[in-house]
Amino acid sequence: MNLVALRQTLQRWFEANARDFPWRHSNDPYAIWVSETMLQQTQASTVGPYYERFLARFPNVATLAQASLADVLKMWENLGYYRRAQNLHAAAQVLLREHDGRLPQDEKALLALPGIGRYTAGALRSIAFGQPAAVLDGNVRRVIARLDDLSANIDEPATEKTLWQRAAELIDPETPGRMNEALMELGAVICLPPKPQCHRCPVSDFCLAYEHHTQYERPVRKARRRIPHFDVVAGVVWHATRPHTFLIAQRPLDGMLGGLWEFPGGKLQPGESAPQALQRELQEELGIEVEVGAHVISLDHAYTHFRISLHAYRARHRGDEPRCLQVADWRWVQQADLPSFAFARTDQRIIAALDPPPLTE
DNA sequence: GATCCGTGGAG
DNA sequence: TCTCCAAGGAT
Numbered sequence: 001m002n003l004v005a006l007r008q009t010l011q012r013w014f015e016a017n018a019r020d021f022p023w024r025h026s027n028d029p030y031a032i033w034v035s036e037t038m039l040q041q042t043q044a045s046t047v048g049p050y051y052e053r054f055l056a057r058f059p060n061v062a063t064l065a066q067a068s069l070a071d072v073l074k075m076w077e078n079l080g081y082y083r084r085a086q087n088l089h090a091a092a093q094v095l096l097r098e099h100d101g102r103l104p105q106d107e108k109a110l111l112a113l114p115g116i117g118r119y120t121a122g123a124l125r126s127i128a129f130g131q132p133a134a135v136l137d138g139n140v141r142r143v144i145a146r147l148d149d150l151s152a153n154i155d156e157p158a159t160e161k162t163l164w165q166r167a168a169e170l171i172d173p174e175t176p177g178r179m180n181e182a183l184m185e186l187g188a189v190i191c192l193p194p195k196p197q198c199h200r201c202p203v204s205d206f207c208l209a210y211e212h213h214t215q216y217e218r219p220v221r222k223a224r225r226r227i228p229h230f231d232v233v234a235g236v237v238w239h240a241t242r243p244h245t246f247l248i249a250q251r252p253l254d255g256m257l258g259g260l261w262e263f264p265g266g267k268l269q270p271g272e273s274a275p276q277a278l279q280r281e282l283q284e285e286l287g288i289e290v291e292v293g294a295h296v297i298s299l300d301h302a303y304t305h306f307r308i309s310l311h312a313y314r315a316r317h318r319g320d321e322p323r324c325l326q327v328a329d330w331r332w333v334q335q336a337d338l339p340s341f342a343f344a345r346t347d348q349r350i351i352a353a354l355d356p357p358p359l360t361e
Numbered sequence: 362g363a364t365c366c367g368t369g370g371a372g
Numbered sequence: 373t374c375t376c377c378a379a380g381g382a383t
Binding site: 157258303 | 362365366368369370372
């Protein structure tokens, strides 16, 4: 294959056809780092508004490092994979303390930061610093698998090594960042997973799968496991004496949806009714007794590796104040207070199902 | 090295 | 409604 011709053709296509994203107007390594973190496992069209809000609120390493994690999570609300926000925040504090508030250009130093792995280090080095570093993301994996007509399963670690080597060969030593972006852009808009748009592809002349008519069979991937389903209950626990006041709890920082706030509850155990499960969970997590009341809403939701049916109930608090047994924190709040807390999608749907807040004034 | 971690768009 | 999967990283 003529690597020089491939690089030139692809980059010329990219320059004429690149989608306009806000991070493509910045040369600031910090801004590029934020965008690359948001783009992990998240489509570019989704990231746009989050990126601009985040940069407006945290325009540099220092403002991010000095912000509270609660503020950072609020800006990340609904973007998913919330550990990314924790890592970004923690890494900013490391940068401020150990790297003069700037991103290091050295690969080892980048990889030492939380949330920066091989892909993100390569993206920063090539796009932000102009170094000849490779990137291998889902797009590039697919593009290479088709360019080379790989029959090997790309989810196998052995194939991973081959793909990184190939990604390194494709680097344009003159314009590594542009070449890497062009590869990813091609995968995102032309070399699509189910239906590659080969008739519009600028590099189909270089593509072995196109030549062999195997592009629809590439890349070869592992079959997915079926994901389990659980029934889950959550409680809107109203204060025994204070009107319009209910309980929210903060999830532990190290688990799923870490640091987000929620209506407390948990999974139903076999043979258990939803109200029974709610009483048990509230006792285990917060050490409180409740009387379960009216059903609020039931909804289905799909996470990455399981699905739930969530059943929310009103409940009346009895007895002792809550304690942090299996939660990071808890608060008595009113509906007007909720916008300052970060909630996951399911709990936002519960909020939307509550009675409208009382009019004040 | 297999598993965990969110949400939304597309078909 | 269901499936796939997306500019991955950590453990």
